[in-house]
Amino acid sequence: MAHKGEKTLSSTFPKEVTSRLGGETVALCYQCGTCASSCPVAKVTERFNPRELIKLSLLGEKQEVLSGSAIWLCCSCYKCQERCPQKVEIADVIYALRNMAIKEGNTPNIYSEFAAGLMSEGRIVPLSKFVEKKRPDFGLPPLKPAGVDALRKILSTTGFDKIQWKKEEAS
């Protein structure tokens, strides 16, 4: 998480995180590191450390947090959240940070692909024609149609369909 260029802090960033769905508990952190010692990702790479990510957020390092790769390296296993003595909902805080990063246009390619699949088929894993055709051979009933119309209305109401899916150069 090395800095490039000038350092800019945002004094309002902790409040922005706290006011978002998922981010409410971030300020309860007292940096004990129980999260990092429970984290399966931190065990195999130095590129991710949940305690560090929370610290940077509370220090107002908005740019570093939202444009860096660390927030995308959480595997959402909730081990940290389960064990946090301060009841910081760490995995949820990271969702909130990701939501903010995407609003700023920092979207990893794979997430743009998930969103595209969702908007066209109502599923994030596309069906396979081959598997679908073979269903009767396995004694499986025909698939019911997905609720794509209803879904599109929901996506339009929350503004999900207006997110700009800017592509990252490399992840």
Added chain:
Amino acid sequence: MTSYALFLGCTIPARQPHYEASARKSLAQLGIELVDLANMTCCAPPPLQSIDLETSLSMAAYNICLAEEADLNMVTLCTGCFESLAMANAMLKENEKLKARVNQILSSAGKEFKGNKEVKHYLRVLLDDVGLDRLKKTVSKDLSNLKAASFSGCHLLRPSALLKFDDPERPHVFDDLIEALGAKSIWYRNKLKCCGGLLRGYADDIALAIAREKIVNTTKAGADCIVTLCPFCFLTLDLGQMLIKSSFHEEYNMPVLHYTELLSLGLGIDPKELALDFHKIRIDKVLNKIE
């Protein structure tokens, strides 16, 4: 006969007919009726929660509304779907303000979340509606030579404050259900640790390093197979072994089975009916140990 609205999700119908076939056949044999409802959508799992939590919560609530309208509790096979839906159900039941916000969004799709139904993982249905004793009596094959390494995946257990499925640090429900089939559920190092699957597609190197650890630990413990519940864990550990072979030049050939496959085999369902060809790692070793 108890009936549930089946939430099938995206990955199972797209890639894992062996999971669906074994689930439908074994649960039917145990007197559990699965009702397929039209117009379900994606459950809104972690990748979508990462994009927008409010949208994800609304999508989960929308799906639960369909079960509410059909007057059925909902059952999931995938633990990812279980987490998304059960978490949303719990959050919206206990937070009126959030429920009002989500219902405002749902009104655009003509739905209203009421909060009068339950979302259950099928293990809970087996435990509560069938019970360990009846399950033991119904098993017709001998699995006593089989050492199974259970891997529930993260999202059956955590976040436990909302999911309330089992003790998050010392869970036993899944192991009890494996032992009810007559197999031995064995301990292995870091049993409750994630498979790394959700990092696939963004950080494949890290995902594979974490998955490899699971394969190494279950192999060292002498497991005959890994038993999974989540289609994503399955993919990460089954297909993952092909990737481990090409990246690490290590070959483990550890069979990975979904619990419903083991259950179906225990109930005496013909393996030919279970679409077992969809396994990347062949499971003959397991079939040979079942008498």
